[in-house]
Amino acid sequence: MAGGPFTSLFRIYASRNNVHSARVLLSNQNFRSMRQFNNWVLETHQFSTSFDVPRRQFSTSLVDIIHSHSPLKNPQFTIFNPADARQFSSSVDDEDGNRVKLNENKSLDSVENGGLEGVDGNSVGAGDDNESCVCDSMVIEEKQSDDVEGGNNIVGKKNLAFRDPVELYRELLTAEKNDNLKRSDWDTLQEIFSCFSKSGWAANQALGIYIGKSFFHTAVNRFRNFFFKKCSAELAMHLVSLGASDKAVRFLFPIFVEYCIEEFPDEIKRFRNMISSADLTKPHTWFPFARAMKRKIIYHCGPTNSGKTYNALQKFMEAKKGIYCSPLRLLAMEVFDKVNALGVYCSLYTGQEKKHVPFSNHIACTVEMVSTEELYDVAVIDEIQMMADSCRGYAWTRALLGLKADEIHLCGDPSVLDIVKKICSETGDELYEQHYERFKPLVVEAKTLLGDLKNVRSGDCIVAFSRREIFEVRMAIEKHTNHRCCVIYGALPPETRRQQANLFNDQDNEYDVLVASDAVGMGLNLNIRRVVFNSLSKYNGDKIVPVPPSQVKQIAGRAGRRGSRYPDGLTTTLQLEDLDYLIDCLKQPFENVKKVGLFPFFEQVELFAGQLPDISFAHLLEKFGENCRLDGSYFLCRHDHIKKVANMLEKVQGLSLEDRFNFCFAPVNFRDPKAMYHLHRFAALYSIKVPVSIAMGMPKGSARNDAELQDLETKHQVLSVYLWLSQHFKKEIFPYKKKAEEMAIDIADLLGQSLIKACWKPESRQGGNPRPQQKEDGHERHKGDGYRRPNSLVKIYEKKRQEKELLQGHSQKVVV
Numbered sequence: 001m002a003g004g005p006f007t008s009l010f011r012i013y014a015s016r017n018n019v020h021s022a023r024v025l026l027s028n029q030n031f032r033s034m035r036q037f038n039n040w041v042l043e044t045h046q047f048s049t050s051f052d053v054p055r056r057q058f059s060t061s062l063v064d065i066i067h068s069h070s071p072l073k074n075p076q077f078t079i080f081n082p083a084d085a086r087q088f089s090s091s092v093d094d095e096d097g098n099r100v101k102l103n104e105n106k107s108l109d110s111v112e113n114g115g116l117e118g119v120d121g122n123s124v125g126a127g128d129d130n131e132s133c134v135c136d137s138m139v140i141e142e143k144q145s146d147d148v149e150g151g152n153n154i155v156g157k158k159n160l161a162f163r164d165p166v167e168l169y170r171e172l173l174t175a176e177k178n179d180n181l182k183r184s185d186w187d188t189l190q191e192i193f194s195c196f197s198k199s200g201w202a203a204n205q206a207l208g209i210y211i212g213k214s215f216f217h218t219a220v221n222r223f224r225n226f227f228f229k230k231c232s233a234e235l236a237m238h239l240v241s242l243g244a245s246d247k248a249v250r251f252l253f254p255i256f257v258e259y260c261i262e263e264f265p266d267e268i269k270r271f272r273n274m275i276s277s278a279d280l281t282k283p284h285t286w287f288p289f290a291r292a293m294k295r296k297i298i299y300h301c302g303p304t305n306s307g308k309t310y311n312a313l314q315k316f317m318e319a320k321k322g323i324y325c326s327p328l329r330l331l332a333m334e335v336f337d338k339v340n341a342l343g344v345y346c347s348l349y350t351g352q353e354k355k356h357v358p359f360s361n362h363i364a365c366t367v368e369m370v371s372t373e374e375l376y377d378v379a380v381i382d383e384i385q386m387m388a389d390s391c392r393g394y395a396w397t398r399a400l401l402g403l404k405a406d407e408i409h410l411c412g413d414p415s416v417l418d419i420v421k422k423i424c425s426e427t428g429d430e431l432y433e434q435h436y437e438r439f440k441p442l443v444v445e446a447k448t449l450l451g452d453l454k455n456v457r458s459g460d461c462i463v464a465f466s467r468r469e470i471f472e473v474r475m476a477i478e479k480h481t482n483h484r485c486c487v488i489y490g491a492l493p494p495e496t497r498r499q500q501a502n503l504f505n506d507q508d509n510e511y512d513v514l515v516a517s518d519a520v521g522m523g524l525n526l527n528i529r530r531v532v533f534n535s536l537s538k539y540n541g542d543k544i545v546p547v548p549p550s551q552v553k554q555i556a557g558r559a560g561r562r563g564s565r566y567p568d569g570l571t572t573t574l575q576l577e578d579l580d581y582l583i584d585c586l587k588q589p590f591e592n593v594k595k596v597g598l599f600p601f602f603e604q605v606e607l608f609a610g611q612l613p614d615i616s617f618a619h620l621l622e623k624f625g626e627n628c629r630l631d632g633s634y635f636l637c638r639h640d641h642i643k644k645v646a647n648m649l650e651k652v653q654g655l656s657l658e659d660r661f662n663f664c665f666a667p668v669n670f671r672d673p674k675a676m677y678h679l680h681r682f683a684a685l686y687s688i689k690v691p692v693s694i695a696m697g698m699p700k701g702s703a704r705n706d707a708e709l710q711d712l713e714t715k716h717q718v719l720s721v722y723l724w725l726s727q728h729f730k731k732e733i734f735p736y737k738k739k740a741e742e743m744a745i746d747i748a749d750l751l752g753q754s755l756i757k758a759c760w761k762p763e764s765r766q767g768g769n770p771r772p773q774q775k776e777d778g779h780e781r782h783k784g785d786g787y788r789r790p791n792s793l794v795k796i797y798e799k800k801r802q803e804k805e806l807l808q809g810h811s812q813k814v815v816v
C-alpha cells in the first residue's frame with residue numbers, strides 16, 4: 001500500500017518542524033483531545049489502538065503504519081500540530097487505501113466546532129467531548145508559550161489542569177507518599193474515585209484503550225491504590241478543588257490511561273484481540289467478489305398487492321440464470337410451481353428439501369439458503385423489508401450484500417428504502433427505484449362484524465393470533481353458520497398450509513371461509529374478499545401486545561388480489577371497539593427503518609472463540625453479543641432461540657464448535673419439548689458418529705382430537721429438523737433422509753385430513769408458554785360459545801379516539 005499525498009506531506013512537515021515522534025490515539029469514539037506527545041497529536045476516529053510512531057518510521061508510509069495497527073479496514077484519522085495549529089485530516093477510503101482525501105491547514109477552531117467528520121459521517125467533537133476540546137485549546141496556548149521559554153520539561157507547573165498527563169503520571173511513579181493531607185481531603189479524594197468508578201463516560205472511554213467494562217472497576221481500584229500511595233499535595237489539592245465532579249473524572253482519566261497502559265498490558269491485549277475478533281463493522285467488505293462486480297439493484301417499492309413480485313419474477317424468468325429468494329418455504333414452492341408451469345425449468349432449494357430439475361438454470365430458494373458463491377444474471381429478493389426483522393433480518397442483509405448477480409430485484413414496502421440507498425452507496429452498486437400503487441384501494445368496512453361471528457361471509461379470512469384462538473373461532477363459525485373453514489397457522493407444514501389454501505381458493509367446495517394466523521401475512525395469493533381481525537393484540541413470547549401497524553397492514557393487504565375472484569379488498573374487525581386501531585394502523589405511513597440485522601458467520605464466531613477457549617457455546621454467543629462492534633446501520637439479530645438450543649446441547653460431548661453452531665440453526669420449535677428431545681437425541685447420536693435414526697413411529701390415522709393433532713404437528717416438526725440436518729451435515733450420518741421425506745409427506749396429508757374433520761376444542765401444549773387465552777391475560781367470554789377472545793384495545797385507544805374523532809358514524813365505508 002502506498003502512502004499517498006497525506007504521508008508525503010506529513011513527512012515534509014515533520015522534518016521541517018523537527019518532530020520527533022507522534023502518538024496515535026486510540027478510540028472507537030472520538031478521543032481527540034486526550035493526549036499530546038512532543039507537540040503532536042495524531043487523532044483517530046473509530047480506531048482503536050495506542051502507539052507511538054518514532055521519527056525513523058516517518059520515512060515509511062504512515063498510512064501503512066496506521067493500517068498495521070488498525071482493526072478497521074479504512075480508519076480515518078487526523079493529525080495536527082498544536083504548536084502552530086496546523087492540521088491535516090485524512091480519510092483513506094478506497095479499496096486499497098491509496099486514495100487519500102487531504103484537508104490541509106484547517107484551523108483548530110474548525111476542529112473545535114465539530115468541523116471533522118467521523119467514519120460514519122457523524123460530526124466529531126460534539127457532546128461529551130466538548131469540554132475536553134475547550135481544555136485542549138488551552139493546553140495548546142500554554143504549551144506554545146512554554147516552548148517559547150524553551151523546552152518541554154518546564155511545562156506549566158503552575159496550573160495542573162494544563163499539564164501533560166504523561167508527565168503527571170511519570171511524576172507519580174517516582175513520588176513519595178504524601179502524609180500532609182487533611183482527613184477531609186482524603187475523603188474528597190475517595191469520593192472522586194468512587195465517582196470515577198461509577199462514571200459511564202470513563203467506562204466508555206476506557207474501551208478505547210481496551211479496558212473492558214468487566215475489568216474497568218478492577219483497573220480503577222488498582223489505580224486508586226496506586227494514586228493514594230503516590231499523590232503529591234499539589235495534585236491532591238487540585239483534585240479536591242474540583243470536588244467529586246465530572247471535571248475531576250476528566251482530569252484523572254488521561255493519567256488513568258497511562259497507568260493502565262503500563263500496568264495491564266496483558267489484559268489490554270486480551271480484550272483487544274477479543275474485540276477485533278468480534279468486529280462486525282463494514283459488512284459490505286465481507287463479500288469481495290460481489291464488491292468486484294458492478295451490480296444493478298432495482299427496488300420494487302410499494303404496498304401489498306401492487307405487482308412488485310410479479311414484475312420482478314418477469315425479469316427472473318427472462319434471465320439466462322436466475323435465483324428467487326423467498327421469505328417462506330411455501331412461497332418458494334409457489335414460485336417453483338408457477339415458473340415451471342410457464343416452461344422455465346426451475347429447481348427448489350430450501351433448508352429441508354432440494355428438488356433439482358434437470359437442465360434448470362433457475363432456482364427458487366428460501367433466503368437463508370441463498371448461495372453467495374454462484375454467479376447469476378438476475379436475482380430477486382422478496383419482502384426485502386424483512387432485513388429489519390429482529391431474528392431473521394441477517395439472511396436478507398447477507399443476500400443483498402453478498403449475491404453475485406448482475407441485476408438484483410428487491411421487492412418490498414418502502415420502510416428499508418433509505419437504508420438500502422445507504423448500503424448501495426457503500427457497495428458502489430447502482431440503485432433504481434420502481435414505485436407501485438395498490439391495484440385497488442383497500443376499503444375499511446366501518447360496520448364491523450358487531451362482535452358476532454354469525455356475520456361472517458363467504459370469502460372472509462378471520463385473523464387470530466394464536467392456535468387456540470384459531471380453533472375456537474373456527475368452531476364458533478361452523479357451529480353457528482353454514483360456512484366451513486380452512487385453517488392456516490405457523491405450526492402447520494407448508495404442504496398442509498398449501499392444501500388448506502387451495503381448498504379455500506377453490507370455488508367448487510363448501511370451504512369458503514379461512515381462519516388464519518399472521519402466517520398468511522406474506523406474499524401468498526389467496527382469494528380473500530375481506531380480512532376480519534378477530535383481535536388486534538397478540539402474545540409476543542412475553543406478554544400480550546398490540547399487533548404492530550406494519551403487520552396489520554401486511555395482513556389486511558391480503559384482501560382482494562388482482563386476478564382473483566375478489567379484486568376489491570375489504571377489511572374490518574370483529575369488534576367495533578377495535579376498529580379505530582385498525583384504521584390508525586392502515587393510515588400510518590411506513591416507518592423508516594434505521595438499522596438492519598446482521599449475524600456472524602461461523603468463521604467469525606470461531607475466531608472469537610479462540611479468545612475465550614473455555615466457555616460454553618451459549619456463553620460464547622452471549623459474550624459475542626456483548627463485545628461485537630457494529631456500524632450504525634446494523635444491529636445484531638436476536639439469538640435467544642439459538643442460545644436455548646445451545647444450552648440444551650451443552651452436555652453433549654464430542655461436538656465441534658462448528659457442529660454446535662449448525663445444530664443451533666436447525667429449525668426446531670424450542671417451545672415444543674418433544675421436538676427438543678428429538679433434536680437432543682440427533683445431536684447425541686451424531687456426536688458418537690452413529691448413523692442417526694428417526695426413531696419415531698408413524699401415526700395410524702388422522703387425528704381424533706386436539707392432542708393427536710398436536711402430536712402430528714410435532715412429528716412433522718421432528719422430521720423437518722431431520723431433513724434440515726441431513727442437508728447441513730454429511731449424508732452418511734443422516735442416512736434416512738428418503739424415509740423422513742416420505743413420512744413428512746404422509747404426516748402433512750394426515751394433518752390435512754385431520755383439519756377437515758376437526759371439530760374439537762383446542763388444548764394447550766404441554767410445557768409451552770402461558771397461554772394468551774388464560775384468565776390472567778384478561779381474555780373475555782363471547783356470546784356463550786365457550787369461545788374467548790383477547791381483550792379489546794379499546795381502553796388504550798379510547799383517548800386517542802376522543803381526540804381525533806376519526807369517525808363521524810360507523811355506517812359508511814372508509815377508504816384507506
Ligand SMILES: Nc1ncnc2c1ncn2[C@@H]1O[C@H](COP(=O)(O)OP(=O)(O)OP(=O)(O)O)[C@@H](O)[C@H]1O
Binds near residue numbers: 302411557562
Ligand atoms: N401485470 C400483471 N398482470 C397480471 N397479473 C398481475 C400483474 N401484476 C400482478 N398481477 C397479479 O396480482 C397479484 C398480486 O401481485 P404481486 O404478488 O406481484 O403483488 P405484491 O406487490 O408482490 O404483493 P405482496 O405484498 O403480496 O407481496 C398476483 O396474483 C399477480 O399474479
Ligand SMILES: [Mg+2]
Binds near residue numbers: 308310
Ligand atoms: Mg410480493
